[in-house]
Amino acid sequence: MTSPSDPPGASVPPATKPVIEFRDVEYRLADGASILTEFQLSIESGETMVLLGRSGAGKTTALKLINRLLEPTSGEVRIEDRATFDWNPIALRRHIGYVIQETGLFPHYTVEENIGVTPRLEGWDRGRTRHRAEELLALVGLDPRAYLARYPHELSGGQKQRVGLARALAADPPILLMDEPFGALDPLTRMEVRQEFKQLQNRLRKTVVIVTHDIAEAVDLGTRIALLEAGAIRSVHPAEKFLQSDEPLAVAYLAQMRSLQPEGETS
Numbered sequence: 277m278t279s280p281s282d283p284p285g286a287s288v289p290p291a292t293k294p295v296i297e298f299r300d301v302e303y304r305l306a307d308g309a310s311i312l313t314e315f316q317l318s319i320e321s322g323e324t325m326v327l328l329g330r331s332g333a334g335k336t337t338a339l340k341l342i343n344r345l346l347e348p349t350s351g352e353v354r355i356e357d358r359a360t361f362d363w364n365p366i367a368l369r370r371h372i373g374y375v376i377q378e379t380g381l382f383p384h385y386t387v388e389e390n391i392g393v394t395p396r397l398e399g400w401d402r403g404r405t406r407h408r409a410e411e412l413l414a415l416v417g418l419d420p421r422a423y424l425a426r427y428p429h430e431l432s433g434g435q436k437q438r439v440g441l442a443r444a445l446a447a448d449p450p451i452l453l454m455d456e457p458f459g460a461l462d463p464l465t466r467m468e469v470r471q472e473f474k475q476l477q478n479r480l481r482k483t484v485v486i487v488t489h490d491i492a493e494a495v496d497l498g499t500r501i502a503l504l505e506a507g508a509i510r511s512v513h514p515a516e517k518f519l520q521s522d523e524p525l526a527v528a529y530l531a532q533m534r535s536l537q538p539e540g541e542t543s
């Protein structure tokens with residue numbers, strides 16, 4: 277673990293056991309098509325691991341193998357030193373918060389009800405659930421009095437994404453998976469929500485796996501960056517060294533992305 281005085285993005289010394297570990301994972305579709313191959317990755321407690329790669333590289337598939345929305349064809353994914361198929365799937369999903377780009381909020385539930393989904397499954401009473409919803413809304417920068425009773429269609433994109441994050445944190449899971457969480461937001465809102473998340477993560481120190489194709493986001497949020505290509509991890513870099521990497525695939529990826537991104541975005 278790192279102490280609160282460590283600078284953001286400081287490397288986390290290896291814990292005794294990784295919190296999440298991919299061991300020789302292969303994932304194939306029913307027709308035999310290989311989606312992930314020879315996938316090896318260890319994620320330590322309290323770090324933010326970024327899976328960076330172009331569309332189709334296998335990032336979402338890798339995340340879904342962590343919370344057992346998918347199961348490996350061979351090899352195993354271990355959570356806290358236990359293979360996902362040895363976990364009760366419900367217990368596993370309560371242990372792991374999941375934030376996706378489209379937020380996945382239930383349209384007919386209010387903000388309070390959306391945040392309360394997992395607490396209700398946990399059998400919390402109404403008062404405790406409401407109190408938790410209020411606390412979480414404040415944590416993600418939304419005034420509980422103004423937002424508890426709203427429906428998702430009454431929220432902006434940035435507000436929905438904040439509520440999605442609050443919902444993922446509701447039962448205080450030690451692990452948080454985020455699949456392009458800021459991807460659908462306009463550039464300014466995206467920067468704002470990203471900075472808020474960064475501050476939050478500095479306080480909460482969850483074990484986070486975040487998927488993105490945005491280099492600036494990867495460097496800003498990551499402790500380490502795993503570069504994915506064609507269903508395999510090509511290299512893993514400390515985030516603060518990624519932009520200076522001389523590893524050929526990282527250099528090629530950076531050059532390609534830089535040619536597509538507006539000036540200054542990755543500086």
Ligand SMILES: Nc1ncnc2c1ncn2[C@@H]1O[C@H](COP(=O)(O)OP(=O)(O)O)[C@@H](O)[C@H]1O
Nearest residue numbers: 305311329330331332333334335336337338487
């Ligand atoms: N259920 C599926 N059926 C067919 N192809 C799939 C399925 N799931 C994933 N794929 C393919 O696997 C590859 C990796 O997908 P994905 O993990 O979603 O990539 P990413 O999140 O990096 O964009 C893509 O080529 C995608 O088309």
Ligand SMILES: [Mg+2]
Nearest residue numbers: 335336337455
């Ligand atoms: Mg994806």
